[in-house]
Amino acid sequence: MILSDVLGFWAVSAVFVVAPGSDWAYAISAGLRGRVAVPAVGGMLAGHLAATLLVAAGVGALIAGAPGLLGALTLVGGAYLLWLGFTTFTRPASPLVEEVAESSRARWLWKGFGVSGLNPKVLLLILALLPQFTSTDAAWPVWAQILALGLVHLTTCAAVYLTVATAAQRVLSARPAAARIVSRTSAAVMTGLGAALIVEQALV
Numbered sequence: 439m440i441l442s443d444v445l446g447f448w449a450v451s452a453v454f455v456v457a458p459g460s461d462w463a464y465a466i467s468a469g470l471r472g473r474v475a476v477p478a479v480g481g482m483l484a485g486h487l488a489a490t491l492l493v494a495a496g497v498g499a500l501i502a503g504a505p506g507l508l509g510a511l512t513l514v515g516g517a518y519l520l521w522l523g524f525t526t527f528t529r530p531a532s533p534l535v536e537e538v539a540e541s542s543r544a545r546w547l548w549k550g551f552g553v554s555g556l557n558p559k560v561l562l563l564i565l566a567l568l569p570q571f572t573s574t575d576a577a578w579p580v581w582a583q584i585l586a587l588g589l590v591h592l593t594t595c596a597a598v599y600l601t602v603a604t605a606a607q608r609v610l611s612a613r614p615a616a617a618r619i620v621s622r623t624s625a626a627v628m629t630g631l632g633a634a635l636i637v638e639q640a641l642v
Contacts (some may be wrong), residue, residue: 441578443583444590447571451591455598460519460609460631462602463555463624467526467606469603470610474546479599481550488587489564513639514547518556519632522549527625558635562627564588 457459461482466479554560568591572583 440573441585443571443573447463447587447591448590448594450567451563451594454559454589457559458627459558459559460553460628461595462597463560463627464522464550465599465602465626466485466606468546468550469606470545472607473599474543475603477547477606479549479596481547481552482554482599483550484547485554485557486560486564486592486595487588488551489560490568490584490591490605491569493564493568494498494584494588496581509639511634514556516632516635516639518552519628521632523625523627523629523632526628527622563591600642608628 464482465475465479468475528594568584569580571587572580574580576583578586
């Protein structure tokens, strides 16, 4: 694997990850609830990993070559973001909550998996762009190159999402009113993105 390909993919990956979107909104919402931040981020990372494994297994090429399937996934992702935004808006985060049940942590993990696994931005990066940074002439097989690049992407995601969640918790932990405002703003972002995805697909 050529180092320039790794650095090139990392640059593209970093641009996608640092651009605020539904992933940031979800990380902020989880960060405001404290102890669910790690499982929430873990869920998002699992979604990215699942997409990487699909591409490495060759399934990604089939999905990328089926516009109808991609459109359906986008609609499902949009509907999921609408639901997640609505529930977050109606139950905004409170930094005063100390204990979180194990079942709640599990829910946040699975929600995180849905946020990333159904995120068109993730699908675009992993399914469409990642294979372009591999080479059949490299010493490693293509599937191994995809896994290696996927790990580079996961590392970037983990660093950014955990930073966002931690910053939200530390900055707003003593400001319940501000926390609710930020939580509802995050909910509005998720709802707006979900609606935009559905409208975009309806116009295709």
